[in-house]
Amino acid sequence: MSTVEEAAGDEEKAWGEVTPEAARRLLVAAVEAFAERGYHATTTRDIASRAGMSPAALYIHYKTKEELLHRISRVGHDRALEILETAADGEGTAAERLAQAVRTFVRWHAGRYSTARIVQYELDALEPDHRAEIMALRRRSDAAVRRIIDDGVRTGEFDVPDVSGTTLAVLSLCIDVARWFRSEGPRTPDEVGELYAGLVLRMVSAQKR
Amino acid sequence: MSTVEEAAGDEEKAWGEVTPEAARRLLVAAVEAFAERGYHATTTRDIASRAGMSPAALYIHYKTKEELLHRISRVGHDRALEILETAADGEGTAAERLAQAVRTFVRWHAGRYSTARIVQYELDALEPDHRAEIMALRRRSDAAVRRIIDDGVRTGEFDVPDVSGTTLAVLSLCIDVARWFRSEGPRTPDEVGELYAGLVLRMVSAQKR
Numbered sequence: 403m404s405t406v407e408e409a410a411g412d413e414e415k416a417w418g419e420v421t422p423e424a425a426r427r428l429l430v431a432a433v434e435a436f437a438e439r440g441y442h443a444t445t446t447r448d449i450a451s452r453a454g455m456s457p458a459a460l461y462i463h464y465k466t467k468e469e470l471l472h473r474i475s476r477v478g479h480d481r482a483l484e485i486l487e488t489a490a491d492g493e494g495t496a497a498e499r500l501a502q503a504v505r506t507f508v509r510w511h512a513g514r515y516s517t518a519r520i521v522q523y524e525l526d527a528l529e530p531d532h533r534a535e536i537m538a539l540r541r542r543s544d545a546a547v548r549r550i551i552d553d554g555v556r557t558g559e560f561d562v563p564d565v566s567g568t569t570l571a572v573l574s575l576c577i578d579v580a581r582w583f584r585s586e587g588p589r590t591p592d593e594v595g596e597l598y599a600g601l602v603l604r605m606v607s608a609q610k611r
Numbered sequence: 612m613s614t615v616e617e618a619a620g621d622e623e624k625a626w627g628e629v630t631p632e633a634a635r636r637l638l639v640a641a642v643e644a645f646a647e648r649g650y651h652a653t654t655t656r657d658i659a660s661r662a663g664m665s666p667a668a669l670y671i672h673y674k675t676k677e678e679l680l681h682r683i684s685r686v687g688h689d690r691a692l693e694i695l696e697t698a699a700d701g702e703g704t705a706a707e708r709l710a711q712a713v714r715t716f717v718r719w720h721a722g723r724y725s726t727a728r729i730v731q732y733e734l735d736a737l738e739p740d741h742r743a744e745i746m747a748l749r750r751r752s753d754a755a756v757r758r759i760i761d762d763g764v765r766t767g768e769f770d771v772p773d774v775s776g777t778t779l780a781v782l783s784l785c786i787d788v789a790r791w792f793r794s795e796g797p798r799t800p801d802e803v804g805e806l807y808a809g810l811v812l813r814m815v816s817a818q819k820r
Contacts, residue, residue, distance in 0.1 A: 440649030522790065523732065567798070567806045570791070571784060578787035581731065582779070589776070597776045601814050 416514055417477070425463040427453045432470040437516040441471055441524045471524060472532045478521035479539040485510060486546035496554030497608040503547060504576060504602045505595035511579040512591035518580035547572055554606060561607040572602050625723055626686070634672040636662045641679040646725040650680060650733045680733060681741045687730035688748040694719060695755035705763030706817040712756060713785060713811045714804035720788040721800035727789035756781055763815060770816040781811050 420426040431452035435444040446467050450460040464470050489503035511518045528536060548569040554560030562568050579594060589597070629635040640661035644653040655676050659669040673679050698712035720727045737745060757778040763769030771777050788803060798806070 439651040442648040442652030563809075564806055567803075568810065571807065571810050574787045574791060575780060575784050577790070578783045581786070582783060594776075597773055598780065600772075601777065601780050604813050604816060605810050607813060 416517070420473075420477075424453075424455065424459065428455065428460055428463055429470065429473060432467075433474060433517050433520060436471070436474075436520045436524065441467075441520070441527045446470075468527070468529055468532070471520070471527060472529070472536075474517065475521050475524070475528060475532070475536050476539075478517055479536055479543070481510065482507065482521075483539050483543050483546070486543050490546040490549050496550055496557060496559045497603055497606075500547075500550045500554065500572075500606065500608070501599040501603060503550060504572065504599045505592075507573075507576045508579050508595040508598045509591045511576060512583040512594050515580045515583050518577075522577055522580060544569060544573060551606060554608065559609055561609075568605060572605065575602070625726070629682075629686075633662075633664065633668065637664065637669055637672055638679065638682060641676075642683060642726050642729060645680070645683075645729045645733065650676075650729070650736045655679075677736070677738055677741070680729070680736060681738070681745075683726065684730050684733070684737060684741070684745050685748075687726055688745055688752070690719065691716065691730075692748050692752050692755070695752050699755040699758050705759055705766060705768045706812055706815075709756075709759045709763065709781075709815065709817070710808035710812060712759060713781065713808045714801075716782075716785045717788050717804040717807045718800045720785060721792040721803050724789040724792050727786075731786055731789060753778060753782060760815060763817065768818055770818075777814060781814065784811070 417426050417429050420429055428449060432444070432449045435448050435452055439448075444467065446460055446464075447457050449467070449470065450457045453460070464473070485506045486503050489499050489506060492499055492502060494502075525533060525536065548565065551560060551562055551565050551569055551572075555562050555565065575598060579598075583591070583594065626635050626638050629638055637658060641653075641658045644657050644661055648657075653676065655669055655673075656666050658676070658679065659666045662669070673682070694715045695712050698708050698715060701708050701711060703711075734742060734745065757774065760769060760771055760774050760778055760781075764771050764774065784807060788807075792800070792803065
């Protein structure tokens with residue numbers, strides 16, 4: 403249970419941009435509830451009760467449970483895209499940018515694994531319009547990583563026989579951190595990020611230059 | 612919907628070892644229901660109804676919903692362990708054995724992704740005794756992969772600065788196939804297995820010999 407509580411502590415800070423405070427409190431409660439029992443097993447009543455509010459008070463901020471999921475998914479995917487595009491469009495060699503993309507993307511999945519699991523596992527529960535919007539963000543995230551790998555292949559820094567397959571594998575490796583990472587485990591999010599950056603540079607056969 | 616139905620078709624064959632037929636039908640129904648809505652949102656009544664049986668008939672074979680989850684998890688983990696130990700204890704160089712482990716483990720996660728997701732994502736829903744039993748199987752699976760990597764380092768075939776971190780990453784990469792793989796996608800389970808075997812050999816800097 404302590405991991406859920408710790409994660410919730412991080413969540414409070416992480417959702418700082420959401421206002422008013424009651425709307426933020428409800429999002430944090432929804433992240434906790436979805437993480438513990440899954441989206442389908444959670445009711446809006448559960449979420450309101452966790453936030454110390456009435457169902458009617460929840461309804462002022464979110465009309466449906468799906469609206470809460472969509473909000474969590476949207477904020478999470480916006481952040482993922484920001485991380486990957488910042489790395490892709492940054493300074494440095496392709497190897498430096500790929501390492502930076504992996505480091506920051508892994509840190510996010512490790513540091514906020516409750517949110518990340520919901521973001522990654524509950525896509526099928528989104529309504530069609532929301533799902534389409536989120537899938538478009540995911541394609542842009544994939545494209546950012548692919549752009550770095552393409553750059554490295556073009557400059558001869560990387561040797562990658564299957565660029566789309568390798569892009570998929572790099573993102574998959576980072577995303578799965580949300581499944582296995584525990585804050586009480588032996589490695590910090592920074593350490594996992596560093597380990598994974600090194601492994602990914604091997605996957606693309608990056609040459610030291 | 613079609614993916615769930617296709618997966619269910621595979622499931623019927625995959626659980627062939629489970630007898631009598633009614634017990635098998637209930638396991639397949641449970642896999643479908645857990646995959647669609649999550650463990651906590653599924654009732655034993657849902658499972659019985661999917662299998663075209665009464666709750667009383669379900670109770671003859673499984674006393675609780677958790678017993679169904681445990682059975683699914685046990686069969687899945689036994690198979691994973693068999694795959695990885697067979698590869699670890701097989702003939703050939705460390706590189707050949709590691710490639711074989713990755714190929715077969717990936718094929719299982721791609722070919723039976725509904726079962727694999729339940730096996731991988733619902734560990735926290737197991738009762739303490741069952742969870743301990745399953746975690747022991749997982750440690751043996753990890754150890755099989757680690758043994759191959761250790762062998763490769765000892766013979767000089769591999770160059771791996773962090774053996775436990777690399778073992779974790781290799782297993783994680785394979786397991787996450789169950790999250791993103793779709794049978795209607797562009798790659799077959801065999802193709803993903805081949806791609807991943809190549810990427811993992813790069814992660815351990817395998818030298819051709």
